[in-house]
Each structure stands twice: as structure tokens, then as C-alpha cells.
Amino acid sequence: MLIKHNYTPEYSATFYQRVPVIIITWIMFSILFQTTAFCKNSLETVTLQLAWKHQFQFAGYYAALHKGYYEVAGLDVKINEGGEGKFAREEVLSNRAQYGIAGAELLLHKAEGEPFVVLAPIFQHSPSVLITRADSGISNPQQLIGKRVMMLPENKDADILAVLLNENVSLDSIERLDQSYNINDLIEGKTDAVTAYLTNEPWHMQQLGVRANIIRPSTYGVDFYSDCLFTTDSEAKKHPERVRSFLTASIKGWEYAMQHTEELVDIIILEYGVSKTREHLLFEAEAIRGIMLPDLIEIGHMNPGRWRHIANTYARLGMLQPSYPIDEFIYNLNPENDYRWMRWALIFLAPATIIFTVISISLLYLTKKLQKEIKERKKVENAYRESRREISTLLANLPGIAFRCKNKENQWTMVYISEGVYSLTGYTPDELINSDVMTFKEIIHPDDRKMVGKHITSAIEQQLPYELEYRIITKDNKEKNLFEKGIQIFSDTGEPMFIEGFISDITQRVLDQKEKTSLEIQLHQSRKMESIGTLAGGIAHDFNNIMGIILGNAELAMMNIYPHSYLDSTRNNKNDIDGRKSFQKSTFGSSDIDTNQLQHYHEESNRDYLYEIHTIEQNLNEIKTACLRAKEVVRQLLDFARKSDPIQIEIQLNSVITDALKLLRSSLPATIDIKFNLAEKSPTILADPTQMSQIIINLCANATHAMPDGGLLQIISGSVNLEHKSHFKKSMEKGEEKNDKQLTRKNIAEMFRDLPEQKYAILIIKDTGHGISEENIDRIFDPYFTTKPVNEGSGFGLAVVHGIVRQHKGGISVASREGEGSTFTILLPLAEPTIEHNIEPEIYMANEKRAEKKDFSEGNSENVTILFVDDEASIAEIGKEVLERSGYTVTTKTDPLEALEKFRENPDGFDLLITDMAMPGMSGNQLISAIQKIRPELPVILSTGYASGSQDEKKGKFHKDIDAFLSKPHEFHELIKTVQRVISSKRI
Secondary structure: OHHHHHHHHHHHHHHHHHHHHHHHHHHHHHHHHHHHHHHHHOOEEEEEEOOOOOOHHHHHHHHHHHOOHHHHOOEEEEEEOOEOOEOHHHHHHOOOOOEEEEOOOHHHHHHOOOOEEEEEEEEOOOOEEEEEEHHHOOOOHHHHOOOEEEEOOOOOOHHHHHHHHHOOOOHHHOEEEEOOOOOHHHHOOOOOEEEEEOOOHHHHHHHOOOOEEEEOHHHHOOOOOEEEEEEEHHHHHHOHHHHHHHHHHHHHHHHHHHHOHHHHHHHHHHHHOOOOOHHHHHHHHHHHHHHHOOOOOOOOOOOHHHHHHHHHHHHHOOOOOOOOOOOOOEOOOOOOOOOHHHHHHHHHOHHHHHHHHHHHHHHHHHHHHHHHHHHHHHHHHHHHHHHHHHHHHHHHHOOEEEEEEEEEOOEEEEEEEOOHHHHHHOOOHHHHOOOOOOOHHHHEOHHHHHHHHHHHHHHHHHOOOEEEEEEEEOOOOOEEEEEEEEEEEEOOOOOEEEEEEEEEEOHHHHHHHHHHHHHHHHHHHHHHHHHHHHHHHHHHHHHHHHHHHHHHHHHHHHHHHOOOHHHHHHHOOOOHHHHHHHHHHHHHOOOOOOHHHHHHHHHHOOHHHHHHHHHHHHHHHHHHHHHHHHHHHHHHHHHHHOOOOOOOEEEEHHHHHHHHHHHHHOOOOOOEEEEEEOOOOOOEEEEOHHHHHHHHHHHHHHHHHOOOOOEEEEEEEEEEEOOOOOOOEOOOOOOOOOOOHHHHHOOHHHHOOOOOOOEEEEEEEEEOOOOOOHHHHOOOOOOOOOOOOOOOOOOOHHHHHHHHHHHOOOEEEEEEEOOOEEEEEEEEEEOOOOOOOOOOOOOOOOOHHHHHHOOOOOOOOOOOEEEEEOOOHHHHHHHHHHHHHOOOEEEEEOOHHHHHHHHHHOHHHOOEEEEOOOOOOOOHHHHHHHHHHHOOOOOEEEEEOOOOOOHHHHHHHOOOOOOEEEEOOOOHHHHHHHHHHHHHOOOO
């Protein structure tokens, strides 16, 4: 009992001593509770000063405000926008704001005595970069020496300054310009480099189509924190709970913002009226994710060791004192507090402490293990980021598009496309990636979509890579040619998951190939036409000689049937009735016999013999007709093949068209309507009027044949100023058909690429006929080519037109489709200003002395001796027989050298020379020159298979003293009349 009595008072005293402590503690907790409840009803107002204008760079603070995180923390936060000349550091120092956002240069300002405390770095890596134009050649700091660099004032671009000093680029070696905050200064060349944010200015340059070089500080060993949330020492000491609450709510806002980027973009657009587009804000969000790394590092994580590294970097560059203390600069979210007033409470926490210690030891072990894993993960993350940067840089600089498509329910959706898509298509990646509005398929040319889909589907089914070419329509409605090469990625079950590949622009290659093909076709056509011309010129002489022999013998045979009538009718220029009378006189002794007498003769004659004679005569006439038709074909061939310049005079194109149509109109069917659209001021050209008429008549005749059931024939004239390989300026007069679809469909400069640059008259002849097929359109200018039935066309019409146009240094083109008609377009050089030409006609004087000697009146063949020279013996003999039957004396020679010797023996013994042109040993021109050196007044007839065209043209080709031409083959009456005309002329 004594022991109990002694113990109880001691216990009671101790208990009562503790009662006041318990009461005081309860009172304090009550006061604390009431204070907390009061604060919830009364928010503290603070101001946050942004580093720049409203944009996604500050999305976390907007999220904390609009999602109520600041309000829950008991804060009424006002967010002030920054801008030019308005810096967060000055605003916080002047107490106009309690919190601000700035870069790692805060440490330098702290060293200069400004009382800043950094609360948290939001960006683990600085977005500050130096930007130059890619075409400036500046891609590293060393190349900035002597250049203009636009920067923020003082040390506000501390990381950029550190890069320059770290690379031994002193500030004295550059021309430092004040920041204008206008990226156009760089684009327009007002500066060579400018400091910028990776999340902003590169976007603007990309949209303007200007390639940029980006100089990153991290590449040169300067990797600072950025967008640091800071306050002052006084704010941290006087309001520690407010600082803690503001920081915690801000971090929570950033976590929400990075998880809901599109929502925050909408808030920024709706609530803050930013001028940036939604695409730009989303681009900024992705760029910030790359420098914040929210998936790898806790947002706002701050490592004192890294701040020490930043301080050492500044110190090494002479911007900070070595070993500058940074403890007071770095905010500690959990500072040590004096908990001595709660020592009694700790007694009750002893068991918990033991448990906590055990747990802490376990956590320490786990933490070290986790730190090791984090370190390894950082290494992997750095390697991954560097790999992505390299790949991104590579793809951005490739001249094409890298892409990746994903299979979503058998619909292929673009999930990645490189930046090259903008320059190639005009669409940005954001417009095509995961878009329901615009897909890459929709920009493929409508005519190629089915082919592309079929090709890729086939490659997927065969699980093979694919290559294909197709066309697209760009955003500005231009057509381009692309080459695509792709490969599929399949799942373990064989299902196609992705298509990856590369697309390149082959538009120029396709155009070059088309141009090459066109030039090859033109070259082939030119060589073919040249070969035909050479062939025509080579065979014409021999062919005409052969036809001359055939025609001559046929006419000799006819002469033998009616020996008197044939030549008499020719020589005396009488008709067949006169010939028949001559035959009657030789048979009956008189030409004046009555019908009964003639009938009696016929009855007495051998009727079978007369029938055979009549049949032979018909056959010979057929041979003669065929020879003359062959002669006409050869003439057309020679006209087509000849290479001499045509006779050219100044003519009005409209007049030629009108005159030609007058001749043609009567032969055109009434079902053909003709529409004229002639220039008000007719183009003047240097041309042969006859040949121009031939062009119009041939083309209009062809058009008529193409419209057997009737149609519309249009004839258009005008002028055009042709400019090669760039563009052409049409200057057609009032009559130009400006809406002519053939002209707008194919550029005239492309159609006539081989013509020189000058002004041309343009002639267009259009019809609404059956058109020309693709397989025939390249052959229509070939000689003998025709699609008309037999005996309805020789195939020379268009060939002659082509030859005439080329001789006049012009060009011709045809555009046609079956069932849509044809359009022939001709360009002819416009005439230069008119120059007066005085051309004296060539005068051939008669030799009076020889005229006195002989009577060479028309029809008198007596005493006329002819020297007939032709290397074809048959032609010489036929000519001799025909002329001698007409009363002339003829000496023939087949060798021109022998003929010359014969003439030298007796120069006055011959009254006329008839000679061929092409002969072995000596040409006809040479023979004429040699003979006329002996007797200049001797008349000459040239008989040749080469001759074609007008007399004036022939005199330009052959000897100037030729009196007449005979084109082989020729009829006897043509030979005899030509001889009579030359003999009877006053020239001899």
C-alpha cells in the first residue's frame, strides 16, 4: 500500500503537468483549422509575367487557371502577356508581378545582385537557337564571324552567347543587331542570323517556303534549362506556402496540358485571341514535347548538379565567378523546419519511425536501382532523340516525300509524311496526316487513281515491293508526275499493317522525255522526207527517159497506122477531121468523096483488118494516156522533192485565200458551209502565189473529201509572234480565233519548236469531217500515202503542201481525232518592210545575119538542120524519126563529146540544138556553153526529166541561154510545136 501510495501522486502530478500542453495543442489545431477554412473563402491574388506573347509555350499555366488548379490552391492568378521590350525579369523586380518565366540567364542576373530564386525549369532543354537562311551557307558559329547577328539585349540570350564564346567567336567579331522580333528581316537579308525559338520561327519560314539552317546550342556543348519559373527571395521567405501552392498547381497544369494538347490549343485560340493558326500551335506543342520530355522526366524536375554545370560553363566563358554558390538560387520545395514544439508527438511516432527506417532502407536500395535504370534510360533516350533528329534532318532535306500509311479497316490512312510534301504538292503534312478532309489519294489525278489502287493492291496480295508512276493535281491546280516506291509491313498473321516508301518528282524527266521523243520523231520525219526527196530526184530522170521511150514508140505506132494524118494534123495544126480527109485523099485520090463511095470502100475492105487496126489504136491511146499520167505523177514528185528556193514576191495572204476559194467554190458540194475568219489587216508574206493557192486548194479539197455528208469548213488567218521554249505572245489581228481549242490545247511554240524566233503569218484550215486516226496522223505528209479508195487520190496532195511550206521556211502541223475533224495550222514568215525591186527582163537579141540567110517562118521545115543529143539511143532515134517525118534534117548523137566534135566540124551546118540535161561525160549545161562559145546565137531546146515548174524558175536552174524546155516524156506534137516556135522566133 505504501508503494502504491508513493507512486500514485507522482503519476498524477506528471499527468496534470501534461494537461496544459494538450489543451494548448488542441487550441492551436483549432486556430489552424479555422485559418485554413478562411483562406479557402479568400483567394490570394498574384500575377504571372509571361516571357512572350500568348502561345502554347505557356500552355501549362493556362491549364492550371482554366482547370481550377490555382483556385483549389487558394490563388487568384492573373497571367500577363509579354512582348517586345517587356521582360519578365524587370516586371518581377519592379513588383508588378510576383512570378515570371525566363531562361538560364537568371543565374547571371543572380550573380549581379538581383534577388531571384528559380522554382522549376519547365523545359529540360533550351528551345533557343540561331537561324540562318539555308542558301546563305552559314551552318556553324565560326561562319558568323563578320556577319550581322540579331540578338536580345544584355545577357538575355545567354546560351547563344555561351555558344559563340565557346567556339572562340568573340562578340567584337560579329555585328550585333537589336532583336526586331520579325523573321522577315532574316528572309529579306537585313540580317545574316537571328536568335529564335525552335517552336516558332522555323514554322514561319517553312510556310513561306524558305529553307533554314538551325544552329542548336546543344550541338556545341551548351545544354541549358529553359522557361524557368522564378520568383524573388522575399516572396519565397514571406510567402512560402503561396510559393509552394503556386508551383504545385503550375506543374499539375503542365501535366494536364501535355496530355490534352488539342484541348489547350482550343483554349488558347478562344480565350487569348492568338494570331497563330491551329496547325502552328499543334506544331509548337510537338516541338515543346521534344524539349520538355514529359514521358521520361518529371515536369519541373531540377537537378542542382546540372545548375552547377551551367554555372561552371558560364565561369569557363568568363561570364560568372568560378565556384559561384548556387544554393540560395535554387528553390527547395521541402525545406527543413523546426519541429521541436512537436517533440512529444514524436514519441508516439517512434514505432512508425522504425518502420519508416526499414522502408527507407528498402526504398534506398530500390532508388539506387531505379536511378541506374533511369541513367540507362536517359542514354537510350538521348541516342533515340539524336537518331530521330538525324532522320528528321535527312528526310527534311531529301528532294521528295517519305511516307508511312496505316491500314485501318482496309482503308489506308497517312500517319507520317515528311516536310517535302509541301514543296511537291502545296499541302502541309498536317493537312494530309490522319485527315478525314483531305487524303493523299484525293490529289492523285482522277485518270490515274484506279491504276494506282490496282497496282498497290496487287503488290500487297503478292507481298512484293512496288514501283509506279502517276500524276497528281497540286493545291494550286497544277499537274505533276511522281515516282513512288514502296514496301509493305505485315503482321505475324500476314495482315498488311503499314506501307512505307518514298515519292519523288519526275515531272521534268517526263517533260524531257516527251521533248526528246518529239524531237526524235521530227528528226526521223525530216530524214525520211529528205530521203524521199533524194530518191525522187535520183529516179526522175531515168524514169522519164523510160516513159519517153514508151510514149514515143506508142506515137510512132499510131503514126504508122495513119502515116499522113497524124503528122499532118500536128504540123498544120488541124483537127482529126482534117487528118481523116488526108487519109481519104491518099486512099481514093480525093478528099471530096461522098458517103456512098466511102461506104463501098468499107464494104470491100477487110472488115477484120479494120477492126484490128481500131483495137490497136485504142490500145496505143491507153498506153499514151498512161504515160502522160505517169509524167504528171513524176512532176508532182519532183515538185515535192525539189530543194531550190521558190520565186517569192510580196503577197497578201487574205487575197490568195479569197482567189483560191473562188476557183474552188464551184467544185464544192452545196452541203459544205465555208466560214471565213480573216484578219482585218491581211498578213503580208514573201511567197509564190501559185504555190500558196495550191496549198489552200489541196487542204480544202482534202477537207471536202473528209465531209462526204456535208459539214463546216473554216479558214482563219492572222499573225503570231513566236518565242521559243518559254512562252509565246499571240498578236493575231481581229480575225484570230482566240477560243480555238486546238490552239489552247497545244502550245504553238511547242508545235513549231524548229522555227526561228520571228513574226509569222498563221493560216488555219479546219473541218468537221471524220478526222485522222492516231496510226495514220504521222504518215499523212508521206508521198503516195492515202486513205482514199483506189483511183480517188494519188497521195501527193499533202506531201506537196508540206514541201511548199518548208521551201518557204515555214511550218505545218495537224491536230485531229477520229470523229472530231482536223485542223491544219501553217506558219509562214511575215514579209519585211517592202523594198522596191527593179528587175530588168532578160532580152534575147536575134542574129540578123543568120536571119537573112534562111526563112524560118512557122511551118517551114525546109533547110532546117537539127543536132539532137540524148544519151538514151531509143529517145534519140524516136526524136529523129518524128522530126524527119516533119521535114527536118536531123543528126543524132548519144555522146555529148561526140556531138561537140560534130558541131565543131561544121558550126554553120546546124540551125537548132536539142539536148538532154544529165548525160555521162558532159552535162547538158556544159554542152550548151561549149557550143555557144562557138555560135552564141544558136537556139537551144533543153529536154530533161529534171525540169519542172515555171520557165523563169528553170532559167535559174539551167543555162541562161536556153530558148525552150521540154519535160520528159512529151508528146510528138509538143516537140514539133516547140521546134517550130523556136525556129520561127526572131532570136536567130
